[in-house]
Amino acid sequence: MPRTRRHLAALAAVATAAIALSGCVILPPPLPSGAAPSTDGAPSWSPTGEDVAPELEGYFEQDVDWQDCGANWCGTVSAPMDWFDVGAETIDLAVTVAPATGERRGAILYNPGGPGASGVEYVQQYADYLLRPEVREHYDLVGFDPRGVAGSTPISCYDDPQELYDWLWEIPEGPQPEPLSDEDLERQLADAQWFGDSCLEHTGPLLEHIGTEQVASDLDLLRALLGEQQLNYLGVSYGTLIGATYADLFPENVGRFVLDAAVAPDSTDFDGTLYQAAGFELAYGNFVADCLQQDDCPFQGTKEDALQQTRELLDRLDTAPIPVADGRQLGSSALFTAIAANLYADAQWATLREVLSDVSAGSGESAFVEADDYYGVNPDGTFADNSLETLIAVNCLDYPAITDFDEVRANAEQIMAAAPTLGPDFVGLGSCAGWPFEATREPHEISAPGAAPIIVIGGINDPATPYQQAVDLAAMLESGVLISVDAEGHGQYFVGNECVDRPVNDYFLTGTALTAQIDC
Template sequence: MMSAPRRPAGAPSRDRSDQQLAGSDAAVRRGTRRGFAALCLAIASMLVLSACSLPFLPQPTAKPTTSTVDPSIAASAPEGLEKYYSQTVEWSSCEGGMQCATIQIPMDYDDPDSADIELAAIKMTSTGTKKGSVLVNPGGPGGSGVDFVKDAGNTHFTQKLRTNFDVVGFDPRGVKRSSPVTCLTDSERDAAREMVFRKETDAGLADALAFNKSVADKCAEKTGPVLGEIDTVSAAKDLDILRAVVNDAKLNYLGYSYGTFLGSTYATLFPDNVGRLVLDGAVDPSISNEELTAGQARAFEKALRAYVASCQSQNQCPLSGSVDNGIQEIRELINAVEQNPQTAKDGRLVTGSEFVNGMYLPLYDDQSWPALTQALESAFSGDVSQMLRIADLGADRDQSGKYTSNSAFAFNAINCLDYPMVSDTAAMRAEEARLKQESPTFGSYFAYGGINCQDWPYQPKRTPAPVEYTGSEPIVVIGTTGDPATPLEWSQSLRKQLDNAALVTWEGEGHTAYGRSNTCVSTAVDDYFVDGKLPQDGLQC
């Protein structure tokens, strides 16, 4: 949640997803903010975790409504986009007592008359006197805001926020219900996760490139021309149309992980339309893809050390000796699986990459560390099935073998449009050497990300650059000291770039803060959204 690599989230906040392409295995970039509710309960479905008890706040049944945009808000439409800003939206009853709708948006903002696509949205209506709406993005890129609000809305957002605002989630263009990127069948995805490419060899790298090209060709064939229009700038323009159709003169927005990148992009494009923006677990938009990768590799190594120290302080821990000794035991276990992939109880092959994928996900939330302990304990005993099950959760694969999202494909497609990537063989091998030094456990799994986009059918649309925000409304940025997917220094950097902003820091472990941290953070966010009270810049929670 950047959730997002930037899924690294992101859960991440693009949440750790399966790596469908054969480049970097670090699809954690940015991360998706699944939230404690979704992640913890999902892992608890296979492991016994008493820490996953959650409060439930009832959601009243929402009646179907028709939303007509106020003429004064529709008048804010950029030239040529008037029909999108003034559209009438039908909100119908859907799962969980919420309302769902589809919003019309142009496929190509450079030629808005060429074709329309649909954006899926869900609304959890306010329980009191409504002050407006808060639009939410959980990260990725590739995370579903519809699923986030539907699955975690009743537990993730405070009663104060829900009383005063509609909470609106949406699937960004290219994601799940919104003109989704489509590439491989479920069986092909299973097969891709079992592939091993020895990219340190010329032959292995050539095989990886050939496989990537075959997947890219399928993505282009099955998705169509929208594949070239799912960049973050276009998604930020969609966000302004959403602001209008929910009848808000200013955008109120909560973005996690990659969602902070979407939010800061919006602030650059529409500074006068910024209302109250909270950017939690920030991505630094000024740094390159390679710098993002290095930052995450270091942060995940740091998070692993925090986990090992916590594990060794408890009675039931399979890791012995000092923290360094425990880390070394994990590295030896990973290496053993890397050299000799193992078979899980369901007959599927678990490679070193998939084993590491299973390790990433619990590091997004320290409440899920017991799940990692149990999976490691089983793996040391020769059974990798639990680690594969956790990897499946990150890949959105259910126990029947069905993949319930397209997050991995959307993640790669959006990144290829958002970031120029280094794909020169010598440079990638040099990067791998640096990553191994900075993150001895995970570094090699973050390397070779450049080949994911080398044969992509569309070229990048942006060059990394600092945010240029000129709006009068201050923005809140939140960072977490132990965030593995979006390290704290990225939030600190974004706050400086925005200038008109306040930074809140949570001293905790895991990815992002609001909804999983403490009352200091939730009070600061709620008072800002509801009462317009900007938290003290530099607030430590």
């Protein structure tokens, strides 16, 4: 992304200007839909009937109108707009349930990350790829769209999608200020303020109430309405922050929890950016080492030579963007997005070699295909969903923004030291520097005393949620235990590693928890 970092927020799951996603776990094509739910008649889940504050009784006693939606059941749940100051304002939460394929033992709620990914979409399309069959046999798999996302009461930040598209990709005309100069940072601040003001204009009061602590409170409502005394949960990427936050707020209600590709809840905006800059630098270095062994690699020489050639290519696009057929110009921002999007799994490396070869030869078409796909941009320039807007908005409430120019420049030095190849694309002001609301969550350690055992999974070469965050989360949780995986990729459960899958399956099926770290 360009030095503005405004676009990096769209890749972030942790910090307002880092990179990280949700659903960047690589999945196969959706299975054919249309089968009826594997239950006789409508579901009969009954609320737990637990005691709650008087102003919450109507929410915890509501009768959800479950509808047949193909292979699943779908419903809409009403929740307070603000769990921490309950008033008359309500929001809707979209929920879907893929019924257990055999004898039901309970429900597992699932979140694919983001922020901004649709759990409803994931469960409806990929249920059989999210839990191993032996677990699916006994558990309903529940997907939900977090507040602000897709089928739940959504946020919006524009009338005309061209506005958002230009904000992402438009290359300013004329001479550009020196990177990280006051003039450059003032321009970035103006960009951030425009985006925040636009989101407030098109969303209204909800924009202040979509942070992770609100989402975790929604989870407890869903648990109760499904009749579960404790919440069983599988969260990936940002979904691990939702899970850890739930354990912080409701430790007594934690059931069988698995947090895969973990986000450390005490990480600040800068911590997350530094983590990810180093993580993507590591992943790109691994890609380059492999690339040099392939016949179609666009680089030559040693690994260090190839990294230098990459930086030169990105810098060249800053001053001489490549025109493409539709009139756009490929700058370093779009190429960086295409690179980052293809570092989540080594299965994507062939695509990345093709993109880099094309750009090196002066063609920007394939890079824009990857960048557009990453942001969910349709061929007609519209956006497939509001995940980009939600990603930024949630992060702005979860992480106090860094606005001091001198602090931004000092942080840039550390980032560049950790990531000399990709680091320049991580520095600058974040998209939240001009956000209309203060952050509602303060990053902090979470110990969740009294919670049931929580499995934390970390991949050593995970670029988006680097391994150290999983180590840190498992250590700070009183009941946390780590599965460490020496592998590429973002997310390690159900990707073919029995060393990971076996203890997770055992925990879901029998409640047998790990007592010590496992190294896979």
